[in-house]
Amino acid sequence: MAKSKKIAEIAKKTSSFCPGCGHGVVIRLITECLEELGQDKNIIFGIGVGCSSLLGGVLETDRLHCLHGRAGAVCTSMKRVNPDNIVVAYQGDGDAYSIGLAETTSAAYRNEKFTAILVNNTNYGMTGGQMSNTTMPGQKTTTSPMGRDCAITGNPIKFPELVADQFNAAYVARGAVNTPANINKLKGYIKNALEAQINGEGYSVVEVLSPCPTNWGMSPLKAMERIENELIPYYPLGEFKTREVK
């Protein structure tokens, strides 16, 4: 008989994400990890603007709906004044990598000791699918209707690679929610990131490739295939900087 898995207590409320959206999976993984690590009653979220903001109605935790792009700054001070709490910035690519690039990058640069979970669905979801800094070359969005021309917009940003290569962060990884195997790996990454924070090792970040069927104009299944065939070859999965085992 199939055994149903318990939903983490702090995420039992109904969410209103679109059918086929990956956010629900990511949130469930984060909350499961927090529960398994015994930190689900010791958590503060800095939530981004956009689809991330729907977490406000879901999570039974301390949480602040940050201004667009600024969660990196807000979480910086939350963690500094509450070093014993787990602090998680939860943002999308438009939030963290476009409008909030300065705050996100600077928090990583300073090696702030919170965890950033950055959901990359290659567009601004909530405002109706505009181009973001992670929109793929040639991808059609409402503001790149002819397909993204990287000659005039720059190339899609690879934030985890930047952090792993240039900064002294504690933990950097990229996962995806397109297959059960990748979801299981992603959960391991999130747990590693949170453990890095628990141990006070420094900045930890997990980028998540996530589908946006509504704005991609695809069925949920086709959206998952797009992640596999188009996104993962450009945004490779894995741990770019692992924790030192002490």
Place this chain on the structure above:
Amino acid sequence: MGDMIKGNEAIAEAAVRAGARLYAGYPITPSTEIMEYLSWRMPEIGGTFVQAESELAGINMVVGGAACGVRSFTASSGPGMSLKQEGITQLYDEELAAVVINVVRYGNGIGTLHTAQCDYLRETRGGGNGDYRTIVLCPESIQEAVDLTGLAFDLAEKYRTVATLMTEGALGQMMEPCELPEFKEVKRQPWGFDGKYSYKKVGIFDRDSMKEAVLLNEKHDLIKANEQRWEDGDIEDADYVFVAYGLPGRSTKGAVEQLKAQGHKVGFIRPIIAWPFPENAFAKVNPNVKGFITVEANATGQLVDDVALTVKKSMKSDIPVYCLPYVYGIPAMKAIQEDFVKIAAGEIKEVY
């Protein structure tokens, strides 16, 4: 009489003694000494100091500290304060207590480095989106700046709002003898985040703004009733009443003394808190007063609007309201006297 101390450093030390334990900001003249001082002072007393990557990040770090119930503040000037507006309206919206210091400099856009009062309308109206006000305290001396810094934190927490210390470049840069207050016990607000979800929040999509608007007006009415602060002199039988705040307020007081010595019947009102505006001060003004005169360090006259509105509201008559905008700097007592003579002679027209 205390030791000589620079205005900006006195304000920074006063904040520390008031229990502030998080400062985040970005340098800008003429406020920077506040930040430089705190870069060593905050760590020394176990507080948090962050040199933010921008004013935007700085005020959002204040948001994070305030959300955790810690006395948090930032300081800036003209263009930097413009960037901080989104965080200030956020602080207000979330009912977080925080203090913002504007060491005002002159000019639009990137502005200049001259001391001025050109941010009056922005600070007293709320410069960000939405309709809100912050409590605005405007000192005339370093001693008063120190006293008002402590008060700013107390009022911010009492009403769960933002308090703005609106001072001027010259006050930040000058030195005066000053008595610093005793250290306050550092307390966290019980509603601050502690990771345990003790104080439940609603999400952005669950809010009832109609109900919140009623509460917001109730809060504003309470602040208006309780927190009007001003200094006045000789207004009961004055022919003309000067209104000025900050350092121009201080020189206006001097000008009033000299004009009285010359036989003129003049008085003054010096707002110590600019929002809420000290309407109650106008209740004891001579009902037969011939005019009000604002003395301001800006180009167009800003305080004059509040004076005219208050005259209309509390005196219920068509009393002329004049404005002496000296652009930047601290107006000299001599200049104020000379311009008063022109007003009395009908050579300067009323604004309202």
